[in-house]
Amino acid sequence: MTKKAQILTNQFGRRSRFAVSLLVFISSCGVPTSSEFVQISDVNIPFELNATTTTTTSTLPVEPDTKRSGSNSQNAPSEIVNETVDLYFIIANRLVATKIQIVSPATTTQVLAALVAGPPSGDAGSGLRSAIATSLQANIDVTKGIVLIDANNFLLAGLSPIDQRLAIAQLVLTFTSRPGIGQAKFSVNGVSIAVPRGRGDLSKPGDPVSYDDYISLLADRNG
Numbered sequence: 001m002t003k004k005a006q007i008l009t010n011q012f013g014r015r016s017r018f019a020v021s022l023l024v025f026i027s028s029c030g031v032p033t034s035s036e037f038v039q040i041s042d043v044n045i046p047f048e049l050n051a052t053t054t055t056t057t058s059t060l061p062v063e064p065d066t067k068r069s070g071s072n073s074q075n076a077p078s079e080i081v082n083e084t085v086d087l088y089f090i091i092a093n094r095l096v097a098t099k100i101q102i103v104s105p106a107t108t109t110q111v112l113a114a115l116v117a118g119p120p121s122g123d124a125g126s127g128l129r130s131a132i133a134t135s136l137q138a139n140i141d142v143t144k145g146i147v148l149i150d151a152n153n154f155l156l157a158g159l160s161p162i163d164q165r166l167a168i169a170q171l172v173l174t175f176t177s178r179p180g181i182g183q184a185k186f187s188v189n190g191v192s193i194a195v196p197r198g199r200g201d202l203s204k205p206g207d208p209v210s211y212d213d214y215i216s217l218l219a220d221r222n223g
Contacts, residue, residue, distance in 0.1 A: 085111055088173040089119045089128040090166050094219030095173060098124060108140040108147065108175070115174055131159060131167035140175075145182045146208055147175045155188055165196040169214040176211040183208035 083104040086097040100120055102110050116136050119125030138151040149171060156164045172184045185208050186195050192206035198214040 085114065086174065086177045087111075087115050088170045088177075089125075089130055090170070091127050091129075091219060093162060093166065095166065095169055095214070095217050096128070096219055097173075097177070098128065100124075106178075108142060108178070111174065111178065112138060112140060115170065130170065131163040132170055133158075142181060145180060147181050147184045148187070149175075149184060150187045150190060153188060155186070155193075161196070165198065165200065166217065168195045168209075169198060169217050172209055173211060173214055173218075183210045185209075 081104045082101040083106050084099050085102050085106050087100055088095045089098055090096075098120065100114060102114060115130070116132055116134060118130045118134065119128035133154040135154045136151060137154070138149050140150075141148045156167065159167060168186070171186075175181050175184055185206060186193050187206075194202045194205045194207075195209060196202055197209060198216040203209050203213075
C-alpha cells in the first residue's frame with residue numbers, strides 16, 4: 001500500500017469512528033419513545049439540577065408599641081379628689097353650716113348648684129330646709145374679693161320677709177366662707193338691688209354685705 005493510500009485509509013477510519021460515536025450520542029439524547037418512566041442516574045444529572053433547595057426564614061425583632069401602651073396608661077381612670085364645702089341651711093329660722101363634698105376644685109357655679117339643690121339626704125340633712133327657690137338661676141363673678149350674684153326674678157319673689165332675710169343669709173354666708181371672698185353684692189337681671197341684713201334693715205342698692213352682717217342668724221345646731 002502506498003503512503004497516499006494509507007493516509008486515506010486512516011482518515012476514513014477516523015471519520016467512521018466519529019460517525020459511530022455521533023450516532024450513539026444522538027440516540028442517547030433523543031426523546032424516548034417508551035411511555036414508561038426511566039430513572040436517570042444521579043451521576044448524569046448536572047449539579048445545579050440535583051442541588052437541594054433550601055428556604056431560609058428570617059424573624060425580625062418586634063419593637064414594643066410604646067404609643068399603644070402609653071394610650072392604655074392614659075385611659076386608666078384617675079383618682080377623683082373632693083373638697084369640703086360649707087353650705088348654710090335653715091333650722092328653726094336659724095342658719096347652720098352643713099359640710100358636703102364637691103369635686104375639687106369647687107367652683108362658685110358648683111357651690112350655687114349644691115345650695116339650690118337643698119339640704120343633703122340622710123342624717124346630714126335631718127331637720128334642715130332652704131328658703132332659696134329651686135328655680136333660682138344666677139351668674140356669679142368674683143372680683144377683688146367681692147362675689148357678684150346676678151340672679152333671675154326668683155331670688156326673693158314670693159318669699160315672706162323672714163325667708164327673704166334667710167335666703168340672702170344662706171347665699172352670703174355660703175360664699176363668704178369660700179377662700180378669697182369677703183363680701184357679696186346682689187342684682188336681678190343686671191340691676192343692683194337692696195337686700196335685707198341679718199338685723200332686718202336693708203342695704204343700699206349695690207352696697208356689699210358681709211359674713212358679719214348675718215352672724216345674728218347663726219345657730220348652734222347642737223344647742
